[in-house]
Amino acid sequence: MKYVIIGSGVAGIAAIEAIRSVDAAGDVVMIGDDPHGFYSCPGLAYYLTGELHDKALFPRTADDYRKMNFRYVKGRVKNILREQHILEMDGQTSLPYDRLLIAVGAQAMPLEAPGANLEGVLKLDHLEDAKRILKFARRGKTAVVVGGGITALELVEGLVSRGMKVHYLLRGDRYWSNVLDEQESKIVEHRLVEEGVKLHYHAEVIEVTGKNNRVTGVRLLDGKTLKCDLVAYAIGIRPRVELAKGAELAIDRGILVNEYLQTNDPDIFAAGDVAQIYDPATGRSVLDSLWGPARQQGYAAGLNMAGKKTAYIKSPPFNVTRLAGLTTTIIGTVGRGKDADVVGIARGDSETWRQLPDAMVAQTGFDVNHLRLVVGDKTLLGAIVMGDQKLSFPLEKIISGNIDISSIRERLLSPNARVGEVITEFWASRKN
Numbered sequence: 001m002k003y004v005i006i007g008s009g010v011a012g013i014a015a016i017e018a019i020r021s022v023d024a025a026g027d028v029v030m031i032g033d034d035p036h037g038f039y040s041c042p043g044l045a046y047y048l049t050g051e052l053h054d055k056a057l058f059p060r061t062a063d064d065y066r067k068m069n070f071r072y073v074k075g076r077v078k079n080i081l082r083e084q085h086i087l088e089m090d091g092q093t094s095l096p097y098d099r100l101l102i103a104v105g106a107q108a109m110p111l112e113a114p115g116a117n118l119e120g121v122l123k124l125d126h127l128e129d130a131k132r133i134l135k136f137a138r139r140g141k142t143a144v145v146v147g148g149g150i151t152a153l154e155l156v157e158g159l160v161s162r163g164m165k166v167h168y169l170l171r172g173d174r175y176w177s178n179v180l181d182e183q184e185s186k187i188v189e190h191r192l193v194e195e196g197v198k199l200h201y202h203a204e205v206i207e208v209t210g211k212n213n214r215v216t217g218v219r220l221l222d223g224k225t226l227k228c229d230l231v232a233y234a235i236g237i238r239p240r241v242e243l244a245k246g247a248e249l250a251i252d253r254g255i256l257v258n259e260y261l262q263t264n265d266p267d268i269f270a271a272g273d274v275a276q277i278y279d280p281a282t283g284r285s286v287l288d289s290l291w292g293p294a295r296q297q298g299y300a301a302g303l304n305m306a307g308k309k310t311a312y313i314k315s316p317p318f319n320v321t322r323l324a325g326l327t328t329t330i331i332g333t334v335g336r337g338k339d340a341d342v343v344g345i346a347r348g349d350s351e352t353w354r355q356l357p358d359a360m361v362a363q364t365g366f367d368v369n370h371l372r373l374v375v376g377d378k379t380l381l382g383a384i385v386m387g388d389q390k391l392s393f394p395l396e397k398i399i400s401g402n403i404d405i406s407s408i409r410e411r412l413l414s415p416n417a418r419v420g421e422v423i424t425e426f427w428a429s430r431k432n
């Protein structure tokens, strides 16, 4: 059996591990076009701030790869010829497959404004982008950051920590409005201001201005102009569906797969950021851009490719991140609506977070330690934990385990409830 995996991200690596757990002898080939191979994308934020050296981004050693026993081909796949079971590569070579996994991830939505192709207009998709940002970041100079979600903040923080003066432009009236509630947005915005970031609300770039092909500033919809030396943007991502489209596989926003991560061609699978996953719990097909789910999907796809039929059961999305220096865990369903700063989905984001049903909200905390629970009829549907993380672990277990919380529901929803204490007691009583 010849297994071929396109993409050297976490979904592709997990697929190889799964294939090897079933089939020690099959021929496994991975094709990747990232010159750095496999590394931690969430870690890029800490590389930008200088907290992590780039060497620390690589979770696997050469020895690990040897043990996984696969061949790595550096290059870009241009076409999938389904009839012949052949991949066409850049540079005219071709490669046969019996089972194929498309795990090519997603890419930043482009900034569509005149001047967006000037040098110094930057995005953050991969390690090369991060290196490029650092090349342009200069102490004492000025940056404009456009967009929303986690990546925009990572850009803001990275540039601030490199000594740049940063203008952060929001199209709407608050940060990440379809995931965070007003109080949570305020907490983040307040911390940014304390770090010296200049926030601009209802601000939209209509032109990036430049001289000698270098950025000199931005012009905004309301007529204002800002001088700057670089523009960094994170206005959403889109799954790289071009290969699947060329091969006439079924796509919607991502590549459509069933619960076995199989496309409408039984020999072709898709996983990770590029895949639009069927979620049996909601009956919808959704996109995630999260490391954990990409890994789980890749693993399930690998098992299925090797003949061990295994359904991927989507668990409530879970992300631990840092927002303006504040550790924040987001679990399950927490928000709703649209965010003016992000088209579609952002990195480190899940569409499931925004399918908020009619549920009640219990919240507690002030300023940095903040806890919000989304309470359903019998279960907790979601939670946001900012600051103190003591409750993230029990909450993740309570939410993903669909644990019946009827016994504490009333206390959680009572006015001025000490929500944290109620959860702590509930969790302790279950363990005893």
Ligand SMILES: Cc1cc2nc3c(=O)[nH]c(=O)nc-3n(C[C@H](O)[C@H](O)[C@H](O)COP(=O)(O)OP(=O)(O)OC[C@H]3O[C@@H](n4cnc5c(N)ncnc54)[C@H](O)[C@@H]3O)c2cc1C
Residues within 6 Å of the ligand: 006, 007, 008, 009, 010, 011, 012, 031, 032, 033, 034, 037, 040, 041, 042, 043, 044, 045, 075, 076, 077, 078, 103, 104, 105, 106, 124, 125, 126, 150, 151, 154, 240, 243, 271, 272, 273, 274, 288, 289, 290, 291, 292, 294, 319, 320, 321, 347, 348, 349
């Ligand atoms: C800056 C940043 C911050 C993030 N923060 C978080 C976070 O806080 N929490 C979280 O959970 N997730 C976060 N994510 C998202 C997470 O990293 C992704 O969900 C995950 O990496 C997706 O893995 P993947 O294997 O599907 O795709 P990717 O990691 O994108 O890998 C796909 C690979 O395929 C390659 N490729 C594409 N087309 C071809 C082709 N035609 N031929 C050959 N190779 C090709 C690409 O170059 C890439 O190397 C972040 C991502 C970024 C970039």
